[in-house]
Amino acid sequence: MLIKPVQTDRDTALTALRAFITQGGYTPGDRLPSERDLIESLSMSRATLRKALDALEREGVLWRHVGKGTFIAETDGKIGDRGLNEISHQLTPVKMMRARLAIEPAIAREAAINASGEAIVRMKLIQERARAADSWDEYEVQDDNFHRAVAQASDNILLLALFDELNSVRRSIALNIVVRGTDRPPDGHRSFEQHEEIIRAIDQREPAAAYDAMRTHIKSVSARLFEDV
Known part of the structure; x- marks a missing residue:
């Protein structure tokens, strides 16, 4: 029965x-x-x-x-739930940024080796949307999209999965220490130029330069949030 x-x-x-x-x-x-x-x-x-x-x-x-x-979410390459809620309660924002510093430059290096032309076009399009963002919220959505596009460009499902896990933890940690002085990112927002330097290195197939550009970017973001990591 x-x-x-x-x-x-x-x-x-x-x-x-x-x-x-x-x-x-x-x-x-x-x-x-x-x-x-x-x-x-x-x-x-x-x-x-x-x-x-x-x-x-x-x-x-x-x-x-x-x-x-x-x-x-974009779910390709996703490992699934691995206790991210528990991790986010145990991890400090500084240690989260140190994890990004350990992983994301290596992902950018792989992207410079493996990125398709389509992947590079996608990164450039996301960067244009970030520059055109009319609010910080919209900019941060595009910032998320940019970093994931770099991970996708690595053409390595394990690196993409690692990035997604790291990014899930990052999103679950509220960084409420940032004080915005404007309604939207100013034209001179440092991340614009830094993202474009990452794209340039990937586009020109320069793995070491892509690694350095991503490391510089994350160090810069960390310095704005904390004194250093």
């Missing part, structure tokens, strides 16, 4: 949320509506919605940035 599985509220909520994402045409990088809007659209309680969001985040379908919202 076949036993029909019991459908729980969580299962129903997950099904409804997946359908909402699919039918809404959301693609990687898109931001979902606010919790309030989702509660109204899906006719479920806040607690039930949050359980469904948590489940999809663990599966790598979504990622959440404190104070910015919930986004559709």
